[in-house]
Amino acid sequence: MLAAHKLDSPERLRAHLAQGREVQEMRADGQGGWHWQNLAAGDGLPFEPPPRPPLTSAKPLFFAEREALFRFDGGTFYGCLPEIEPKVLFGVSACDLRALAYQDQFFAQDEHYQRRRRQTLLVGYDCGHSCAGGFCTAVGGSPLVNQTQADLILRRNGHGGWTLLVASQAGAEAIAALALPQAPEDWTAERDADLAQVRAEQGAQAEITAGIAAIQAASVEPERWEALGLRCLGCSGCTSVCPTCSCYAPLEQREEGGALLHERVWDSCLYTGFQKEASSHNPAATAGQRVQRFWYHKFGTAFAERFGAYGCVGCGRCDVVCPGSIGAHGVMTRISRP
Structure with missing residues (x-):
């Protein structure tokens, strides 16, 4: 109490x-x-x-956003x-x-x-x-x-x-x-x-709840994700302002004197090369696949079960910054329509 x-x-x-x-x-x-x-x-x-x-x-x-690790x-x-x-x-x-x-x-x-x-x-x-x-x-x-x-x-x-x-x-x-x-x-x-x-x-936020249901049922066609991908500029605006996004990348550079400084910097799963492997295979080669991956992280069942909550807290920041109008409301509305 x-x-x-x-x-x-x-x-x-x-x-x-x-x-x-x-x-x-x-x-x-x-x-x-x-x-x-x-x-x-x-x-x-x-x-x-x-x-x-x-x-x-x-x-x-x-x-x-950027810090030295060792x-x-x-x-x-x-x-x-x-x-x-x-x-x-x-x-x-x-x-x-x-x-x-x-x-x-x-x-x-x-x-x-x-x-x-x-x-x-x-x-x-x-x-x-x-x-x-x-x-x-x-x-x-x-x-x-x-x-x-x-x-x-x-x-x-x-x-x-x-x-x-x-x-x-x-x-x-x-x-x-x-x-x-x-x-x-x-x-x-x-x-x-x-x-x-x-x-x-x-209010009821029907488009949000219907979109979440569609994501969890894996019922959104790949073509619809690709259509959403055409709107994504890969600008990382949404991932930068999202309070739960936590992607980062290593950055190494030589300092004066020859020591190697290892840093981590914010990264974005919406960047073209984020998932690219050393073999040059990219499991998220298209913008639509990257947009799909992003929203599965926010509302997918596996992530909700792992963290005990959705990866989206409903703040609406992504709706404000996205130039392609595919923040939370934009995406959920489009994937929940017949």
Whole structure:
């Protein structure tokens, strides 16, 4: 059972957590975009979550877009593990927290990723309304933060204030000195009402559920995938903004002095040569095959069983960035039609 407290303002909580920790929060850049920013000491700007999931998720804060893994000087390997200071991610949406839980499983044995996770306190927030283009409720998600996926949870309550939910021991220890009063008992009913509200706003999402059913039944003809492939520019926009995509490639280069630096960089399964083998055989030689593979990773039965959830959290970012209009709604609509 979550512990619930009354909170006079998120800003007070943020200032408290900033004592001894770096705090990052999603902020508008003044040009229509939103980005994670390091907050200066004493930052007093009001906490205001973005109106829809920004194109930059929390993924690159843990799975770096490019990072060194080791060096080799010809005789000895030297690890390049990052030095991480305690950090707070303040105001992570439920869908991005769900994506992080997915990545936690994928990178469970990766020390670079896990070092960052162990040092990060996650403060999530409940969505009281659906974001534009969001469909989290259709893919097994929720606008409410899962208590296993955050340390603290912020939510606007029906009394014009805030409720703070404590979801982990780390979260409880982080706020112990605040001595916050207990929240009124109606917070659970209010959360249920928020969930019902978002479900109503998102609607049945019939094209999403029908498309998922078609993928899991393997009933989509190859010709239809190839037609979708004609729309794919191989730009990697969707895989870059997707919070659950985790493909990477090795990159090696000589440093001054002759040592070999081994890095990993984000890659995309939609690139022509991503699956090309040393023999020159390519099991995904056509754009249609690559598009099919991508969506089977998001909604295929095998991946859902392995990770306990779909590889899509319903954030709608791919719909925003795809120049060929084959984000989630575009693809699911096309493959679910007779």
